[in-house]
Amino acid sequence: MRFIHNMSIRRKQVLTTMLASSAALLLACASFMAYDAHAFRRELIARLTSLADVVANNTTAALDFNDPESATETLAALRGEPTIALAHIHGRGGEEFARYVRDGATVPDDLPEDLTASHAFVGDHLLLVRPITHAGEHIGTIDLVAGLGELSERMTRYFGIVAAVFLAALLVTLALSARLQRLISVPVLELARVARIVAKDRDYSVRARRHGDDELGELIETFNEMLDQIQIRDDALQTTRATLKCRVEERTAELARSLSVLNATFDSMADGILAVDLLGKVVNHNRRFLTLWNFPDDIVERLNGAEMLTFAATLTKYPDAFLERVDAMRAAPQCEHFDVIELADGRTMERTAHPHYLGDTCVGSVLNFRDITERRLADERLEMAHRKLLQTSRLAGMAEVATGVLHNVGNVLNSINVSTTLMAERVRTSEVRNLARVSALLRDHQSNLAEFLTQHPKGRQVPPFLESLASHLVTEQEELIKELEQLRKNVEHIKEIVAMQQSYAKVSGVAETVDLVDLVDDAIRMNAGALVRHEVTIVRDYCVRPTITVEKHKILQILVNLIRNAKYACTDSDRSDKQMIVRITAAGSRVQITVIDNGVGIAAENLTRIFAHGFTTRTNGHGFGLHSGALAAREMNGALSAHSDGPGHGASFTLELPFEPQARAA
């Protein structure tokens, strides 16, 4: 079939036409011949059947009366039918009764002995069998054997005719198609010619000539239109190419400029930059990177990643750890890595690795090295300064505490002074001198004591005087004892304050179980002098009387601080009804001590800052009291909070502490 594909279109057309017409002709002839053969056979069968029946009818009497001669004569009449080669008449027992053989006829040997069907074609012979009946009685059979020579003769004749017609038809078809094929082949060849010119010479100006309005004409038209478009596009392409070239040059120059800026930037960066691919090969680096690691010239020249790494490792303080982290970084290039490298020369370097993506694929890492030695040193200095500052503030705090302590001690000493003055006055004005007078009077009247006591008017006054004196003295003694007790308490408090100061200095203390009310009262008492002096009314509002286990002096310190602050707030407000409420409440497992004043109040913006270290609103404040108080409260698992509705509305400070509720009746 290959050669057909490669044939020229003219030949193809002629060939296809010829093949189609031959096939049609052959098919027509073959069906005609087949039909004719079939019709011939059918007709032959019909003819022979009627012939056989006539003969059979004429031989009934011969069969009935056993006259084979007569039957043979009747059979001889078959001579008129030249196709019949052989005929037999058999009696009712099947025995041969009469026979007819055509002169010179050849009879096939392989005829079937008994035929069930009425006729059969055996080879080129037709075998026909008919029964002979007379008056409804089967009296014998007649069989005829006819040669089909006529049929084959007929077929041969037909073959001759078909061949002749076929040849003539082929010739006519050839002549016709040779002329008609031009209708198709000429335009196609024209199209091919033009296409060849276009393909070979790139000449888009040629056009194919149109021959008609059929599909080929349309094809040629479309082809020409296509050429038009190609021509337009080609022109446009040429123009674009020229423009593009120009633009590429421009863009290249632009790019080169950008690149040089970029490179300059890259090199002037304070950080060392190194770009590596996934295999650790150096892709790019800046100058700073080289100077940062002090790479020797030969290594810089070779720019071998592994070599650089080995060299860099020798510079680090812990080369093994360094290399280990490099391996970890290489194992996960798609992650960001951060690392601080300490060098043996004392420098510290910070290394950040970023993944390098090309589209969605990680193709390597970009490493950023930064010398953070200066920063680290600055950090260290800052830390030291901070520490020093902290120390200072602690000292300042202690000074504050000391001030407070001295202040408190002063206050207590004031009380002591009052007590001692009172006692001195008492002792000075004591009735003891009267006792001495009585005793002198009694000594003068020693001789007549009884008379004096009973007769003398003065003497008679002595016993009742002594009696009243005794009771007076007892009262006085009681008062003095009371005062002395107060004095002892004050001295004790001074001791405690001093001890507290010492404990503050140590910052730690011993927790003990105390009655919170006593503690609060002590705190108030420690400020009592100032409160009285500034005419601040104290209201004690103790809802509960809990005992708590705390570092007593820390609490005391906080409370003293709060009370003093409240006192200051009240004093600053210049109002006449200066009042301070000290309230103890309990909620759940915690107890709150609230100090509420009606003083100057706190501005909202300051509420969050008052606990900050160094913050104060007082001119001579340290900004340490509340700060340390809050810290101390937190140390004890408690909290110190402030609340104020604003300036002029007073303030309340709440110290909250955990406790075991062993509530006693308040």
Next chain:
Amino acid sequence: MTNLPDSSTKMQSAGELRARAWVVAVLCAIFWIQLADASTAAPSEDQVKAAFLLNFPKYVDWPQGSFADASSPIVITVVADKGVENELRLIADGKTFNGRPMQIVATIEAGVAPHIVFIDASRNRRLGESIRNLCGQSVLTVGEGDDFFDAGGIIRLARRDRKIRLEIDLVQADAAGLKLSSKLLAVSDVVRRRNR
């Protein structure tokens, strides 16, 4: 001779017995084949005559009134020795022609008009008398002998070259009112034609 049977003799006698049975069986088979051959071989003269007699009704038309009704039998009277009559009875048994059965009778009886009468050659002495008795009746007379036609017979069975050939006297047939088929005439020799 002892009275004790010898086992070996007994064995021998058993073998002989079997051989004899074989011989008898083979002989019987051959005889049977012979018999069968005889039956399919050339038929006897009586058989031929009987067959001819049975075939005549196909080629003969009797005048109207010869049969009482449509299913009346065709009566064939055989005035001959028993050979032909027996053969005829054998082959005619159960046979019908145009719905009519065949009836074979041995003698000509008064009142029963036969359709075919076969008169044997041995009865030729009274041949003329017998045929004359039937004159004027539509009876197909079949007979033998040289003087059969002289006696007024219609079809004579003549022996010729070891075959039986038909001879017909058409004048007598006409006189009897019988129409004979041309097919019958084609296989017969006509001895006398009617005058036109």
